[in-house]
Amino acid sequence: MENIYTLKKQNLISFIKSLNKSSDVYLPARDNKNNVFNFFSLKEIEEDFSFSSQNDKRYSMELIEKTRLSPKHILFPQYEKLLDFHYEKNPENIEDVKIELEVTPPERKSIIFGLKPCDVQGISRMDKVFSEGQFTDPYYIKRRANTVLIAIGCDTVFDDCFCSMVGGSPYNFDNSDIGLMETDGSYVVFVYTDKGEAIVENNEYLETTSDKEKVSLKSELKEKDEKSSKKIESMWPGTKYEDIPDIMDKSFNLKIWEKLTEKCISCGACTFVCPTCYCFDIRDEKDNKQGQRYRCWDFCTSYIYTLEASGHNPRESITKRYKNKVNCKFNYNYKRHGNLYCVGCGRCIDVCPVDMDIREIVAAILEESKVKDK
Amino acid sequence: MEKENKVKEMEKEEDVKIIAFLCNWCSYAGADAAGTARLRQPENIRIIRVPCSGRINPLFILKAFSSGADGVLVSGCHPNDCHYTDGNFYARRRLEALKEYLPFIGIDKRRFSYQWVSASEGQKWQSVVVNFVKRIKSIGKNEPK
């Protein structure tokens, strides 16, 4: 399935509003009061929201910059109830315990609008974690099946963007249901999947294109992709991203790791904003005889993450923990799922309290391993 | 649902919920004395016994509030009478600081009080709780809108 429409710029707002009728639309909005810029549910902020920033509303849509938090919280919430439980014990016979469980799977239909290509790549990485292999996750899968992804390509590239260093690019619409390309007076709407087609079908604001136009629009897309990619200068020129995992293996015991990681303060900022960090913890909390099981985000740079009941901690130093973080992204998951689990969005660099830069660290490792090779 | 209703009903009966932390050596004994002397005490109070008022972490009180308490009362031995010599002197500093802080996070400071009641002061204990409960009732439930 592939189709191409165009959407006049002045119709963008009406188009988004029309989508918001049957599903919940999430879009990147700046909370001008607190200067936080994240994906919000349009229904939740509607009252004080404007599509344009030239307005004194509290929230406004913003399509050029990257959000501070990645959109992962929409599909993989920070905390999520898995089930409610309730149990009753028979006082006569303590082995006789009745347990009731109640599971409420997520039902909402949603559309995430205005994703950057790296955000979509992030979601595709999550998909593999939660729906491939021996263990699959019904909550995530259900929510994901009910979600349509609408991406928008990047003409502006920021200094913490490095998608093209890790196998992506600023106009890469792989895994998106729909991709938007901005041109002079309109947006070109590339529809890639049936799921995408289903939400735009017969939409009054979209205009169809002829076969000839389709061909030229596709080549325009390619041009734009190349143009934007060029703006990103690689910090590991000469190394292909596919080769990084093996180099990481070889570099595991390099001394330089220590030097590279010692300033990290072991917080969770970088993992929590990362679109691909998927670690979670499952907990039961009960009050008397009822309670709930829920899951919540967890992070490998934390000391507690690997702390064992005996008191032993196999990753007691930040060097070991950060090394794991880098390897998880640039090595282990590549072997598991065939992709680097860093999509180059640069969010971790943006939020780090002490200016750690994952690009610099990987580059330094690559460099050091070359020296060792000689 | 049924359960919820029951809980609601209970709440109505009880009106306000108050947690009291009492030190084992004086105030708990004092409350006990009040009971033995059959002095009427309001039923809204749940007493938690601690070894000494110095054992009370201000976070206990905050936890009680965040779990839905409408008032929190602390009581220990009179200054200079602490079983462990100076537990209540430390406590006084912490609890006073907490009390001054409470309004800043949106909790009326009249919802919290710390008192000194000795083992022989059953009467005093009674009037402390009666007055405290009255005060909490007059402020109402701690139900943030």
Place this chain on the structure above:
Amino acid sequence: MNQNRNINEKLISKVSEIFGQVSLVVGYCRGNSPLKVSPCLIDEKKDISNLIFNKLCINNLATYAYKLSKKVEGNIGMVLKPCDSKAIIQLCAEGLIEREKFRMITVGCSGIIDYKKILKEIGRQRIISLDIGKDNIEVETIDGKKSLSTKNFYAEKCYWCDISDNPLESDVFIENDDKLEVEKKDKYADIKDLENLSIEEIYSYWQEELGRCIRCYACRNVCPMEVCQDQCIVHLDYPNWESQMATAEENKFFQMIRVMHLAGRCVECGECERVCPQNISIFKLMKKMNQVIDELFGFSAGIDISQKTPLLTYKTIEENIEEEKLT
């Protein structure tokens, strides 16, 4: 930016001078964005030339003091702003670090620019270039260039600072030709504003602020005084102090843990609020407790190395505490 070069040179030469006495120097180096500088840990002489000091050096490097003191053999040199040195003083006063282990290299300060204020003003997350002058800040974003008036963009703490030129404690003092010139502000102004609201409004204010918290613990981990982060009760299961379900109420409780554990200890560096990815105004929470402690016990943290934290001591008669009678 001539001044800058001057102070950098002085810093580098001073550090080179004392490098023999220490095995590690913690200082500032260039950052990866025009808005930020980066902390750096230098253990080789050749790297000393990377050190810088300018108006973006907002990090409080004392945050590394406790951890490094456990790890590093030999002495540690620390580049500090006068206000940062308070953290070292307080850590020493509490016996958490040893004064002799640290060489405090204190740099005279002309005020630090709070990059979050700039971002808020320009309504952007990312910038292209930045130039901080004495009167104006020139900032370039995708929307174009903008000129801001420097005096409005200092870190909050600079508006009530009175030690910028004479640190309370230092081993090496590097004088800065630039001096702090700001209009003084009341430290508690924002607290008073909030306190003017009704109790319900205050409650909902925090509910909204802390409803945004993602529990990344950056605020806790960056704090120079929170030395117990790996053992934090937030993570305990038994007793379960706090749920990992990050609701506003639970997040508030997390901040209360911080407030209580920092009562009379917080040195007001403002780092916790700076690092918060969700821009939550947690510094107010800390400041308020300090205000209470000051009013009750006349104590401010980080001033006097020989003074005990008020909550770790007591008086049998407390002049400022009026106990409430309920009978």
